[in-house]
Amino acid sequence: MFVKIDSWNRYEFDFVSNDVRTSNFQAELNDGSLIDLHIRIEKKSHELLPNAYNMAFGPLNPKGQIDDRAQLTYKDYSKVFSTILWSALTYLKRSYRSFPGDRWLG
Numbered sequence: 001m002f003v004k005i006d007s008w009n010r011y012e013f014d015f016v017s018n019d020v021r022t023s024n025f026q027a028e029l030n031d032g033s034l035i036d037l038h039i040r041i042e043k044k045s046h047e048l049l050p051n052a053y054n055m056a057f058g059p060l061n062p063k064g065q066i067d068d069r070a071q072l073t074y075k076d077y078s079k080v081f082s083t084i085l086w087s088a089l090t091y092l093k094r095s096y097r098s099f100p101g102d103r104w105l106g
Contacts, residue, residue, distance in 0.1 A: 003077050009078060016087075019094075020095075021041045021091065022039065028076065029075060037057060037080070041053055041088075053105055
């Protein structure tokens with residue numbers, strides 16, 4: 001599988017929180033159906049890596065939590081991952097203005 005990251009080829013977000021930590025968009029699956037994908041960046045940094053923040057993405061499970069282990073077959077993997085990385089980049093740019101210094105997402 002080849003994935004090309006392209007900031008111009010991404011899905012439109014249906015929701016983005018004010019702090020850009022949570023967002024969601026609809027992605028097309030290989031069978032033509034649409035699925036809601038959610039992105040969440042934790043508020044608290046990792047206890048062993050003080051500048052690293054967990055980023056999860058995927059559909060919601062029945063408990064309303066992101067299922068980051070879901071196995072989905074996307075029609076356009078490049079578009080899905082470009083959208084997710086755009087969200088990460090936007091968060092890092094905004095958080096740097098508020099809290100200068102190195103920050104990582106994992």
